[in-house]
Amino acid sequence: MLGLVDCNNFYASCERSFDPSLIGKAVVVLSNNDGCVVARSNEAKALSIKMGVPLFQLEELRKAHEVKVFSSNYTLYGDMSSRIMSILGRYVEDVEVYSIDEAFMNLTGYESVYPDLAQFAQDVRHRALAWTRIPVSIGLAPTKTLCKVANWYAKREAEHNGALVLDTPAKIEQALYGFDVAELWGVGWRYAGLLKRNGIRTAAHLRDMADDWLAANMTVNGLRLAHELRGLKCNLIETVAPAKKAICTAPSFGQVIPDLDLIRQALTTHVGRVAEKLRKQDSAASAITVFLHTNRFRRTPGNGLAAKQYYGSRTIELPHPTASTAELASYAQAALTAIYRFGYHYQKVGVMLTGLVPADFRQANLFNDGPDDRQVRLARVVDKLNYRYGRDKIRLAAAGYDPIWHHKQQWMSRRYTTRWKDILKVK
Amino acid sequence: MRYSDQSDNEYSPVKATVTTRLHIPFYASLIKAGFTSPAENYVERVCDLNDLCVTNPEATYFVRVDGDSMSGDRIEKDDVLVVDCSQEATEGKIVVIWLNGEHTVKRIHYAPPLVVLVASNPKYNPIYVQPDDNFRVFGVVTYVIFKPL
Structure with a gap:
């Protein structure tokens, strides 16, 4: 069995974690530079505030409904994320951090440790809630795609109490029978259209299509998707087309490593890899998190006692979003230096890029009203001019080119967990 | 790490986190000049304050005291409290609570059906938590960090 743990409205929940007065209120979190909405609480969703809505369109709602607006506080979100991921790591060895607020857990081999999966899921939820005050939803199923389906129900239908286990063919059948194909993991709008045109509306229907048809119409990705729905594990990671909210690389070392220089080399390699992923999806990162930890299950050779453990992580907010390997690497090394402790045998160093924004972010506000053809054409002309005469020769005066433009984050909450002057105050 | 933040530049570029470690050299025995140290084989890992104060880093938060209501427990204004959210707020523990809009x-004392919050400074009356109060426990105070005058 696999599990998918997904934090509910993660950014908004992080804000609530340290300010319970926000509970029950509409909370939205803005992108870098307070451009547009990137996260919403359920109450904000109920007000039909859409993702990507620019701030100025919210002014009326903000006054009428008391919408609480926050600038994105990636330092806080990064730390809370690493707390959640670390909590999951207490239950199972293999935790795949899929994004800042989602992780897969591999429960294979834990049948005797966690015989009651529903109980296990509730335990994880309660612990995450008690320790971080962040609500999570959990879907447990034989494959990642089914986990996503289970999680979808767990999050939306109150009767599941935040966790759904799909462990029998009957339960899986019931879940897939009413599940819209467009909501399936890895089905983008193009495939969704194709499927609807062919009368395939539910996940169960897609699962039961012939392999020939799937391969011919949806390539190997569609075939994998159907296999996953049938309960056969396939690696679906690469088929996820939409830009990710965060990019992470953290392969384990082949052997435990105590040496800082070797860890540095590994980290630099990882940074090169994530930066490449970042540029491939035309994004830039606003924050970088480096984490370093030992193997929880390692025993000291010789005496067989549990080896001493260390888990360190640090999030650095970048002065401006970047996709430059050199720039990211220098921040990553600074973070590593800060968390590295001598005397441990490390298993893993990882890097996570968060706060991803489109690479052409400074022009993003131009496009928020939806695709205006003239603006797109204008941008292309600007790009061509810049290509010929040098980068940023022509740019929007309103967007500016101030390297410290992130000062505009006027609703930034405190960095409760990472700065001494920002820690919570109690009377 | 933050660069060029609003007004303050006095903060070092490296943030403090719960993983910050303070190393205090610890020797298993005194070293005598002239001899090969018999302690050499007994050098242990340095004492780490986190081992003492932060046993559960995922659930540990630091908060700063902004009042004198707990002065009877030697918790004074500007002290830093180590708060562990994984511990149960059982009878008689010192806890951080969210109550009606502030931490x-x-x-904490339990007198069913009531919860009573008692300050240790006699200037303050006990607070009886009412059913319609917005009340939630944040965590249990495990250590108090203060700088002696």
């Missing part, structure tokens, strides 16, 4: 530190 507060008090000693």
Whole structure:
């Protein structure tokens, strides 16, 4: 069995974690530079505030409904994320951090440790809630795609109490029978259209299509998707087309490593890899998190006692979003230096890029009203001019080119967990 | 790490986190000049304050005291409290609570059906938590960090 743990409205929940007065209120979190909405609480969703809505369109709602607006506080979100991921790591060895607020857990081999999966899921939820005050939803199923389906129900239908286990063919059948194909993991709008045109509306229907048809119409990705729905594990990671909210690389070392220089080399390699992923999806990162930890299950050779453990992580907010390997690497090394402790045998160093924004972010506000053809054409002309005469020769005066433009984050909450002057105050 | 933040530049570029470690050299025995140290084989890992104060980093938060209601427990203004959210707020523990719009530190007592929050400074009356109060426990205070005058 696999599990998918997904934090509910993660950014908004992080804000609530340290300010319970926000509970029950509409909370939205803005992108870098307070451009547009990137996260919403359920109450904000109920007000039909859409993702990507620019701030100025919210002014009326903000006054009428008391919408609480926050600038994105990636330092806080990064730390809370690493707390959640670390909590999951207490239950199972293999935790795949899929994004800042989602992780897969591999429960294979834990049948005797966690015989009651529903109980296990509730335990994880309660612990995450008690320790971080962040609500999570959990879907447990034989494959990642089914986990996503289970999680979808767990999050939306109150009767599941935040966790759904799909462990029998009957339960899986019931879940897939009413599940819209467009909501399936890895089905983008193009495939969704194709499927609807062919009368395939539910996940169960897609699962039961012939392999020939799937391969011919949806390539190997569609075939994998159907296999996953049938309960056969396939690696679906690469088929996820939409830009990710965060990019992470953290392969384990082949052997435990105590040496800082070797860890540095590994980290630099990882940074090169994530930066490449970042540029491939035309994004830039606003924050970088480096984490370093030992193997929880390692025993000291010789005496067989549990080896001493260390888990360190640090999030650095970048002065401006970047996709430059050199720039990211220098921040990553600074973070590593800060968390590295001598005397441990490390298993893993990882890097996570968060706060991803489109690479052409400074022009993003131009496009928020939806695709205006003239603006797109204008941008292309600007790009061509810049290509010929040098980068940023022509740019929007309103967007500016101030390297410290992130000062505009006027609703930034405190960095409760990472700065001494920002820690919570109690009377 | 933050660069060029609003007004303050006095903060070092490296943030403090719960993983910050303070190393205090610890020797298993005294070293005598002239001899090969018999302690050499007994050098242990340095004492780490986190081992003492932060046993559960994922659930540990630091908060700063902004009042004198707990002065009877030697918790004074500007002290830093180590708060462990994984511990149960059992009878008589000093806890950080969210109550009606602010975080507060008090000693918790259970007198079913009531919860009573008791300050240790006699200036303050005990608070009886009412059913319609917005009340939630943040965590249990495990250590108090203060700088002697």
